[in-house]
Amino acid sequence: MRISRRITAAVAASLIPLLALPAEHGDAAAARKLTRAAIKPTKPETCDPRKFRIILDVGHTSESQGATSARNDVEFGFNLYLARMVGERLKSAGFAATRVLVTDGKARASLLKRVGTANDAHADFFLSIHHDSVPDKMLEAWEFDGAKSYFSDRFSGHSLFVSERNPRFAASLAFARLLGRELKDEGLHYATQYTLPLMGRYQHPLLDKDVGIYRYDGLVVLSQTRSAAVLLEAGSIINRDEEMAMNSPERRELIAAAVTKAMRTYCEKR
Numbered sequence: 252m253r254i255s256r257r258i259t260a261a262v263a264a265s266l267i268p269l270l271a272l273p274a275e276h277g278d279a280a281a282a283r284k285l286t287r288a289a290i291k292p293t294k295p296e297t298c299d300p301r302k303f304r305i306i307l308d309v310g311h312t313s314e315s316q317g318a319t320s321a322r323n324d325v326e327f328g329f330n331l332y333l334a335r336m337v338g339e340r341l342k343s344a345g346f347a348a349t350r351v352l353v354t355d356g357k358a359r360a361s362l363l364k365r366v367g368t369a370n371d372a373h374a375d376f377f378l379s380i381h382h383d384s385v386p387d388k389m390l391e392a393w394e395f396d397g398a399k400s401y402f403s404d405r406f407s408g409h410s411l412f413v414s415e416r417n418p419r420f421a422a423s424l425a426f427a428r429l430l431g432r433e434l435k436d437e438g439l440h441y442a443t444q445y446t447l448p449l450m451g452r453y454q455h456p457l458l459d460k461d462v463g464i465y466r467y468d469g470l471v472v473l474s475q476t477r478s479a480a481v482l483l484e485a486g487s488i489i490n491r492d493e494e495m496a497m498n499s500p501e502r503r504e505l506i507a508a509a510v511t512k513a514m515r516t517y518c519e520k521r
């Protein structure tokens with residue numbers, strides 16, 4: 252249905268209220284203190300690739316599929332394909348304890364499940380993989396495959412998010428910088444729109460304007476994980492050209508190689 256499709260695209264734009272902590276609406280400082288007190292980081296800061304437990308979190312679920320692309324594919328599928336490719340490349344590079352995490356259920360419940368799984372598994376690193384869209388008000392209508400569809404070619408690019416509430420904020424930021432650098436070196440650009448007032452509640456502080464790292468404290472998967480955690484919006488699937496690129500094995504390979512290189516450097520520096 253057209254209406255529900257618009258709602259899906261908007262809701263899943265996609266890091267939205269379901270992903271936000273109540274703290275955003277209350278006393279943020281007090282909540283942050285509480286969160287910090289409650290979450291203790293896992294112990295070892297060393298990195299032996301064979302034992303380094305990386306969780307590749309596939310954004311959204313088969314039940315709650317995230318954003319809808321310009322050509323009416325769901326974000327969950329994009330996330331799954333990319334995460335699998337990244338997982339294969341990391342394992343080939345010696346990161347044997349890498350795990351692709353697919354979660355089921357409704358959006359909010361699935362977030363808590365992801366965090367619970369990562370913390371229970373004593374993960375050393377948590378990388379959440381998503382694909383981007385835009386707020387509903389920016390959508391334009393077009394016809395694809397005989398169906399009324401929605402797109403926005405206005406913005407494109409990947410982006411990286413970290414949370415200061417994560418107990419390993421510095422390590423998270425360090426990895427995000429390494430990955431951002433790799434993507435930039437491959438000629439990719441980051442999404443700049445998150446600094447713009449028109450993004451409303453999706454506006455975020457830009458921590459690194461060279462490689463595109465934003466701070467997003469309201470994300471459960473970043474703020475509640477004990478390990479270092481980064482969320483990658485790999486690219487926009489509401490942008491018609493970028494959607495085609497994101498759907499290609501070549502782009503998936505390129506991103507998987509960038510993650511692998513970044514992880515290798517990150518690990519060496521532990």
Ligand SMILES: [Zn+2]
Nearest residue numbers: 265310317381
């Ligand atoms: Zn998403």
